[in-house]
Amino acid sequence: SGMGEAGKLIAKTAAGQFPNAKTFVHVVPHMVDDKKVESAIQMAVEHKPSVILHSFCVDHVKELVIQRAEQESIPCVDLFGPMFDVIHKTSGREPIKIPGVYKKDEQHYAMLRNAMHFAIAHDDGAKDEDWGEADALIMGVSRVGKSPLCMFMATMGYKVANYPVCKGVPLPSAINNIDRKRVFGLTVEPSVLVQHRGCRALGIESPKNARGVNQYASLTNVFNEIEEVEQMYKDMKVTKVDCTEQPIQATANRIIRVLGQRFNPMDDDDPVQDDKAAATAATATAQVSGRYNRYQPLGGSFCRDHTDPNDRLTICLATTGVGISGERVLAAVQGQFPETGIHIIVLPHLTDDNLESVVEDIKNMDHPIVAMTIVIESMRDHLYQLCAAANIPAVDLLWPLVGTLQNVLKMNPIQTPGVYMPKDARYFHTVKAVQFALEHDNAQDMLDWEHADCVLLGAPMVGKTAISVFLGTMGWSCANATVNPDEGLPKVLDNVDIRRVFGLISAPEAVTPDLKRKKQAQAECIECGHMDALQVLLKESGITVLDVT
Incomplete structure (x- = not known):
């Protein structure tokens, strides 16, 4: 009914579990009339095999889509409906069913605004005297993807600066003003970087600078740059993050995961020096309060102080990753219940070993509901069993779509956390x-x-x-x-x-x-x-x- 951003993230997360399938996600926004429904259904028919993931808050449109999809034998997955039903059953309130409504929270909005302004003001090495205020500093050679990554993390509330590493140019003294645990060095396969730079060269090449452009995008030059910068990361003990063929979400996931491990107040030890080691360290027991949330990015409390205690709900997002896509879904669902004080807590990087202790913590919260984006089927089933035993309502935001894709594609999902659709x-x-x-x-x-x-x-x-x-x-x-x-x-x-x-x-x-x-x-x-x-x-x-x- 709105822009479809939450649904798109869930779709890409689910599609990422089938890396050998060629998948395409198409968003049809503002679907509020019969004509647009018919157009979308015809598109799905023309591109079979296809799946419809819908996120409607308008009932008659939703019913028409389900009816037409059934007539055309197209599988349909409801993203919002199960969550609406559980909140209604728990709180007794109905969703307002107005498209594009998000819950107003001035503090949250100010946090996002400040993070975006920080990312823009500190792009490309600008204002390095402020690096000490950053949640993270991203370093890397030209066209490795620093700016888009910083902007994406800013939309999650993280204040991130970036610095372009240039061959033969020493780092500024301001590098000493930021904790090395907050510094991340991006790297990429030389052949991929040549492709990126080649795309840029098409837009800047002219007779005067042709020679410089050719050198800029040459494989030999790029190989030498990557080799030199990786050695610098090693010497400086900077965390190296390989973003080869990784979309922005996956790279952000890695960095946030490492930040969460390093700045978790429950565990200040940090043996992590590269992203491979970070993946191992992140499997440590996740505490309910263990998410890196210096400024409570999206997963913090949006509970309105004036709500009656009986109208307050706690939605715990249980995830094997960071919870980016799940949070966007819950933010959209939350806006449909403006009179209910909904408190969202993200439980990232869960493992099967810590599910029981996490559910014990959840039992003590106000009217808890568990939402999950867990890609490991056995772990998902285990969490459902624990929630049922504790009388905690649980809703799966991800596996209904993963299971549908499994049936349509005749493939098994890889069940690997933190995987998204590859770059296209x-x-x-x-x-x-x-x-x-x-x-x-x-x-x-x-x-x-x-x-x-x-x-x-x-x-x-x-x-x-x-x-x-x-x-x-x-x-x-x-x-x-x-x-x-x-x-x-x-x-x-x-x-x-x-x-x-x-x-x-x-x-x-x-x-x-x-x-x-x-x-x-x-x-x-x-x-x-x-x-x-x-x-x-x-x-x-x-x-x-x-x-x-």
């Missing part, structure tokens, strides 16, 4: 979109706006940068700029399709001292009348205005 053309499209957002933030290179998927215009401190980067992680190229109504709109808009332009405004009921403290520029804009004037200017220009208050 869409991955490189996402990388380019994130790069576009970085290069066109805050009115940079406005002449390129005609090539953007969308342009965000708005008042100060309304989240333009954060939204641009988040859209970039979804593959949308987005530019943004702050607009002063006294100066009018930028002239370059004459070359941009107005349907791609969106105005962001914020209109709170009152300018509070708290607003002045957190967003002084926005508060001043409201008090001097610029916010109202901007809204009038945008509407008169035919621009779609969105209130992000």
